[in-house]
Amino acid sequence: MNTEEAARPGASCDRQSPQQLIDAAAPVFAVLAGRRSVRQFSPEIPPRELVLRAIEAATHAPSGMNKQPWRFVVIANAGVKTEMVARVSREIETILALLAGDEYADRVADYLRNYATLFRSAPVVIAVLYREYGQVIASLLERSNLAYADNQEEAANPAMQSVSAAIQNLQLGAHAVGLATCWMTAPLFARRQLHALLDVEEPWQLAPIGYAASVNNNGPRRLRLDRVVRFIE
Numbered sequence: 001m002n003t004e005e006a007a008r009p010g011a012s013c014d015r016q017s018p019q020q021l022i023d024a025a026a027p028v029f030a031v032l033a034g035r036r037s038v039r040q041f042s043p044e045i046p047p048r049e050l051v052l053r054a055i056e057a058a059t060h061a062p063s064g065m066n067k068q069p070w071r072f073v074v075i076a077n078a079g080v081k082t083e084m085v086a087r088v089s090r091e092i093e094t095i096l097a098l099l100a101g102d103e104y105a106d107r108v109a110d111y112l113r114n115y116a117t118l119f120r121s122a123p124v125v126i127a128v129l130y131r132e133y134g135q136v137i138a139s140l141l142e143r144s145n146l147a148y149a150d151n152q153e154e155a156a157n158p159a160m161q162s163v164s165a166a167i168q169n170l171q172l173g174a175h176a177v178g179l180a181t182c183w184m185t186a187p188l189f190a191r192r193q194l195h196a197l198l199d200v201e202e203p204w205q206l207a208p209i210g211y212a213a214s215v216n217n218n219g220p221r222r223l224r225l226d227r228v229v230r231f232i233e
Helices: 003-007 018-024 026-034 048-059 078-098 103-116 136-143 152-156 158-176 186-198
Strands: 070-075 124-130 204-210
Touching: 018 026, 026 158, 048 070, 048 124, 048 158, 070 078, 070 158, 078 103, 078 186, 103 186, 124 158, 158 204
Parallel strands: none
Antiparallel strands: 070 124, 124 204
16 A cells, blocks of 8 residues: 555544444443333323434434425324324224224224324324325436326335335434333324324324333344345345
């Protein structure tokens, strides 16, 4: 390696060893591995600055074409949360009535009632909204009236991918500042009723947030890397 190469940023002589990099990143990986989905919350209301810090982490997520298609509605009003639970509960009961007589539906009915409204114990609920936007390749194909464009936009769905990254960042940011979260989609069955209540139009997800009522340090078992990674070399 000549002198010019050695002075260039990123030259091999300037790099830390893989183990040094792994050791330096240990706090980050501790947050990644330590996050848990929590479904029972303490009634203690978290400070606004901690909630905002978690949301700030969400805004650092990558997004297609840097569209940043997300918005966050923080619901701390007890009356609004109670009405959210009521609207989700009514919709679940409507669905269960349509499934009356279905043996499996009857068995899981109580589970569904609880699962769809577990945010009721959270002192704060964050509705994560996203706005759809077009993918460049799909729009070019559509302008050319090419049949290949059919379903390509839906398959890629860059807005959904982007907001999903934001929600994960939100959860990791919350965990890093001592808060607990759970990513929920079951309330989406009542999305129209909730849209009206919260005065929103975008599709959305729910993220209850607060302090965990109890701590489970074990967590679910994760698949080994050799089960989920494949190299093409």
